[in-house]
Structure formats: C-alpha cells, structure tokens
Amino acid sequence: MRYVYGITSALLIGGAAVSLATGYPAGAQVAQNEPSRIQAIMPKSGTPASFADLVQQLQPAVVGIATRQQVKVDSGIPGNNPLFNFFFGPNVPQQQPRTREARALGSGFLVSSEGYIVTNNHVITADGQGLADSITVTLSDGKEYPAKIVGHDADSDIAVLKIDADKPLPFVKFGDSNQARAGDWVIAIGNPFGLGGTVTAGIVSSPHRITDSGAYGQYIQTDASINPGNSGGPMFDMTGKVIGINRFIVSPNGAGNIGIGFAIPSETAKPIVDKLIAGKEIERGYLGGSFAPVNDDMADALGLPHDQGEYTVAVVPDDPADKAGLRRGDIVTAVSGQKVDQDHSLAYLMAHTAPGTRVTLSIIRQGKPMSLTVTVGKRPTEEELKKKDFNSIPNSANNDNGGTSDNGTYYEEPLGLHVMGLTARIAQQLGVAPTTTGVVVTDIDDGTDAANKNLSRGMIITQVNYKDVGSTAEFHAAVSAAKRAGRDAVLLYVLAPGGQSGPVAVRFKIADKD
Secondary structure: OOEOOOEEEEEEOEOOOOOOOOOOOOOOOOOOHHHHHHHOOOOOOOOOOOOHHHHHHHHHHHEEEEEEEEEEEOOOOOOOOOEEEEEEEEEOOOOEEEEEEEEEEEEEEEEEOOOOOOOOHHHHHHHHHHOOOEEEEEOOOOOEEEEEEEEEEEOEEEEEEOOOOOOOOOOOOOOOOHHOOOEEEEEEEEEEEOOOOOOEEEEEEEEEEEEEOOOEEEEEEEOOOOOOOOOEEEEEOOOOOOEEEEEEEOOOOOOOOOOOOEEEEEEHHHHHHHHHHHHOOOOOOOOOEEEEOOOOHHHHHHHHOEEEEEEEEEOOOOOHHHHHOOOOOOHHHHHEEEEEEEEEEEOHHOOOOOOOOOEEEEEEEEOOOEEEEEEOOOOOHHHHHHHOOOOOOOOOOOOOOOOOOOEEEEEEEEOOOEEEEOHHHHHHHHHOOOOOOOOOEEEEEOHHHHHOOOOOOOEEEEEOOOOOOOOOOHHHHHHHHHHHOOOOOOEEEOOOOOOEEEEEEOOOOOOOOO
C-alpha cells in the first residue's frame, strides 16, 4: 500500500484468475493499433457511439499475469514478550521464520509479435520479497504460457517479460502521452480481480499529475475504472495507442475504484522498455541533493512567482551539485531552459537526463538570479543512496562569528512565536552542535500558521528569509524587514531536535499583514 495525502493508495494486484476467450484477428504480425486499422473504425470526431470495434481490435494484445512466490512470514512466537516468557519460560527455542506461497494477479500487454510483454515491476515482486518464482501469462484466447523475466526496473515500476508461442502474437505500440489533454477519452483493458479482458472507459483528469517528488512521481490521472489486478495493463487513447501503464489507485480503503487512477506515461515508459528489451542498463541523472517544491507560502515569503521552482534543502558533499556551487537555500527554477514546476519536478527532469550531460541550472540565491553549470552524475543504487548524508545539520551559512546569543525570551507577535537565544548548553541539550546559532522556540500561539505548520518547542530557527539569526534581536529585525517589504510570510530554516532540518514558510497573522 502507498499513502497519498493520507488516503490509501493501492498497487493494483488482484484476486483469482478468470479467463475470457477471444480469437486472434488476421494479420497478427502487424500491430493491432496501426493507424490504417484504427481509422477504419473510428469516426473523425474521435468520439465513437460505441467502443466495441476499438476494443475488439486491441483486446487480443492484452494479457493476464499470475505469479507464485515463496515469502517469509512471522512465526508468531513473541521472542521478547515478558508475558510469554512468564508462562513458557525464557528458554523456549524460538521458531525460525516460516514461508508461505504468495499468489498475485496483474495485467500486461504484448509489444511485439515475438512475445515481449510489458507490465509493472510490482506485479512480479509479490510482497516486495524479490522476484516471483513462477509467472504464467494468459492470452485473450485462454492459452497459458510460462514467462521469463527479460528485465525489470524498480524505480520506474516497469518490467518486461517474454513468452514463447508457436506463432506470431498480436501486439500494440506506444503512443505519445505528451499529446494527452485533460478531457480526452481513454480506455483501460486489464485483469481486475482475475476477470480477464475487462474494459473500462473514461477521460484524462490530468496528463501530468505529480504524486510525489521522486524521479518517477508524474502520472496520467484518469477516472476510467481501475481496480486491483489492473496493474501493468494498458491505457489506450482514441487512436488505439498505449499512452499509459496503469499503476495504482487512490481509494478510502485501498480495495476498489472511486474514479482516481494513475498510469505511467508512455513518454516515461517506452525508453525504459526499449532498454530492458535490448538488455541495456537503466541509467539516470543525479545531482546529489534534496529539494522541496516552492509552495505558495514559501513563494510569498521570498517574493517569488507561485508554482515554480524547488528549494535546495541539502547538498551532498562532493556530489555534482556541490561541485557546481549549489548551496542550501538556492531556488532552482529551470534546467537548461526547462522550467521546474508542478508538471516537471527537478527529480523528474534529472531522471530523464543522461549521466555526463552538462546542464545549466537557473537559480535564485537570496533574491538574485544566477546560473550554474552542472555535469550530471549517475544516480547511485538505493543501497549507495542510503549511505549518503542528506540530513546534515549545517551551521549558519553566512555568519562567520555565529551571531550573539541571549537568554531572554522574546515574543514575536506577528508570527505568534515565543523564542529565546540559543546557548551552547541548550544546544547540547537539544542534540545539536554547541557552535550552532539561532533562536529556540519556547511556545507557539494556538490557531496561528506556525502551529498549523507543526513547529514545536525545542526547534531551532537559524535563518529568516536567508538572514542568519543568532539572537532574539536579530530574529525580530529579520521578521520586521519582511513585513516592511510587504511579504505575507517568512521563510524559516528550522533544525529539529534529533538532527532533521529544512525550510518552513510561516504566514503572518491576518491582523499583522498590513
């Protein structure tokens, strides 16, 4: 399960398989969605009175996928439970983890007459415990074939399988998801709940919906009914081309469709599929930093346009971004002219940039536009990324002396924050370096934006709108300067006890905005 905005998001693997039989059309060596075939059955308006002819043409290329896998499960014996030890004694031999057979169903589609099949990576990795032990593919005519894994890519959630049939197989081609617009008709065909050959239709709700800040967090959102078991199945446009691979849904309980489904765009999927079939390594660009989208509050605090740019939260030492001179607090607005916005996140742009490419980062540093040239690196493996330090606690970036600390408590009324100066002793108690400078939050007024942003006692504010603050007087001066500049909010850089750090944009109280 994934969670999006606090609502369960389910990867679409389904229940028991049921096959529906249809026959192969003539000329299977030609793609089922060749323009000459589709144009003959679609009206020029692009909106058919029925989808039947289009579905009949496409359905033979859609397959059901069933997997079996041995997975480890908890033995159920609570090793360090005091109550268990009281009744049975502490020396009872602990049982080893047991295994069980996990079964799952998904969907896929043929992309060549030789039997290459595209699906989701999570379809062939039941319970996330490695690749499936056996995979069976069921064609639309009911015939079953064992499948082997040609290649898979966990980051994009794409996998390619291969089956060996005794004749050429019907297949479909990818289309251009960049041409999709909100309101366009789409058709999803798949194997939900094991009901092979299930067809649903709807419209594109958003052609570029970003659900997370990862390298592949951009999807096509649709209201076409998608359910568990649809994972890996194709999303067709009205020309019969595959513009998406159905991946997950948003649902209150994760069990079924409520009209919010997501598909991997073909512009993302096709290059990866081509490389997997060719046996090539999937390489992605890498900067070496962590970034956060500039939300409306942050934009108002810094006087920037809305819906554009990402804030540099941290830069990993000696990685490409650091070598190019990118600093914490820089706002990255574009990559070689391509805007960083709600349609194209920085992680997305880097994932689609080949390692070794020289790109120009357009940035805003403390209100001033600049540009940096970066040689994009190769994205490390997940194991290597875990070893990198994305959460270091930096000292103030621009204040060599660290400012001055004071022990008096000060109330910043426009923000509803009570703060006091940070001393070396308090810093040690809060688990940060004694040389850290800033002010410590001691209390927060209820009902303020600061309270809504989850600021809490013990957090350390080191900067206000890039201005280092080493005392309550400096903190007040920086907040007052933002008010005089007509800002509706201020951007605070905050260190939390335990080591995490990052920017928090806090709006002024309504009565104090004027």
